Amino acid sequence: MRVFVAGASGAIGTRLVPQLIDQGHEVIGTFRSPGHDQRVRALGAEPVALDLLDPAAVRRAVLAARPDAIVHQATALADVRFGRSLDRSFGPTNRLRTEGTDALLAAAREAGVARFVAQSFASYRYAREGGPVKTEDDRLDPDPPAMAAQTNAAMRHLDEAVTAAGGIALRYGGFYGADNDGLVNPVRKRQFPIIGAGGGISSFIHLDDAAAATVLALEHDGAGLYNIVDDEPAPMSEWLPALAAALGAKPPRRVPLWLARLVAGQGMVMMAAGSRGASNSKAKRELGWTLRYPSWRQGFPAAYATRAQRRTPVDRG
Numbered sequence: 001m002r003v004f005v006a007g008a009s010g011a012i013g014t015r016l017v018p019q020l021i022d023q024g025h026e027v028i029g030t031f032r033s034p035g036h037d038q039r040v041r042a043l044g045a046e047p048v049a050l051d052l053l054d055p056a057a058v059r060r061a062v063l064a065a066r067p068d069a070i071v072h073q074a075t076a077l078a079d080v081r082f083g084r085s086l087d088r089s090f091g092p093t094n095r096l097r098t099e100g101t102d103a104l105l106a107a108a109r110e111a112g113v114a115r116f117v118a119q120s121f122a123s124y125r126y127a128r129e130g131g132p133v134k135t136e137d138d139r140l141d142p143d144p145p146a147m148a149a150q151t152n153a154a155m156r157h158l159d160e161a162v163t164a165a166g167g168i169a170l171r172y173g174g175f176y177g178a179d180n181d182g183l184v185n186p187v188r189k190r191q192f193p194i195i196g197a198g199g200g201i202s203s204f205i206h207l208d209d210a211a212a213a214t215v216l217a218l219e220h221d222g223a224g225l226y227n228i229v230d231d232e233p234a235p236m237s238e239w240l241p242a243l244a245a246a247l248g249a250k251p252p253r254r255v256p257l258w259l260a261r262l263v264a265g266q267g268m269v270m271m272a273a274g275s276r277g278a279s280n281s282k283a284k285r286e287l288g289w290t291l292r293y294p295s296w297r298q299g300f301p302a303a304y305a306t307r308a309q310r311r312t313p314v315d316r317g
């Protein structure tokens, strides 16, 4: 197939392109930042500069590429500072998930592209009720904290628009597997503490496993939602110390709920403390997906082995 990957130069795109090429696909990969064409070309794809927020440019690029399939992996999370408002941090990404998705879907329709797969997210979205692990059939949080309302709405828009158009939305877990993963520096510097009892559940996924699931989704017929997460959704009290150890950092600090509320805000604490994990049963069953890193327990040490050996004075505190 000719596959058009929007966001080929990003964290997941750079893992996805080589796997697609290994499977015999031809890839047209988009980038946004000057100089990232080299990155896309080095992966074996044909680079195309594209701003997904420019619908006319999206239309032109898709019609010119004449792809059989489109993958939307564009986000704007590099160098984002996470403060009290998730909606502020995710603002540009939310536009890529709404306007960007709509532009790509319109272009796909016009170009007669039959297959469409897009990046969605699993953690912090399912209703904070009932058991700790949720399937795609479980309901989403009907009342997300105000500071994440637009972010949740953008992901919901993507899920609904993509599946209504016959495509697949992949609700990935928190990505890890690269030196610049978002959690690496805060955990190394002990700026990411365990909040309260650390009972909120997170789901993770190694970037290579996420890319493998994406290739399978592209080759799968029919619309749907899939949680692309590992086998072990886990409370913060378990995964965070393991991540610190894998990075060769000191154990995380602990902060009581009241202090976290003061520093990070009520919304963030509500999400962290009440969050639910996600089940990957459907993706394994329907896509035939197997994981190289079934749990973050193996994945974190594998991802950060070299990093831990390069411990700096910051890590040793």
Ligand SMILES: NC(=O)c1ccc[n+]([C@@H]2O[C@H](COP(=O)([O-])OP(=O)(O)OC[C@H]3O[C@@H](n4cnc5c(N)ncnc54)[C@H](OP(=O)(O)O)[C@@H]3O)[C@@H](O)[C@H]2O)c1
Pocket: 006, 007, 008, 009, 010, 011, 012, 013, 030, 031, 032, 033, 034, 036, 050, 051, 052, 053, 073, 074, 075, 076, 077, 078, 079, 096, 121, 172, 173, 174, 175, 176, 180, 181, 182
């Ligand atoms: N599920 C998750 O946990 C999740 C999801 C996404 C990202 N992240 C994390 O966020 C961090 C940064 O991610 P990242 O390195 O992938 O960078 P990023 O800035 O999120 O970019 C992702 C991709 O989208 C492209 N892009 C950005 N703005 C665009 C626009 N307006 N139009 C079209 N394409 C656009 C980027 O192009 P350029 O590279 O050319 O700028 C890149 O190819 C990483 O630590 C990653 O793990 C986590």
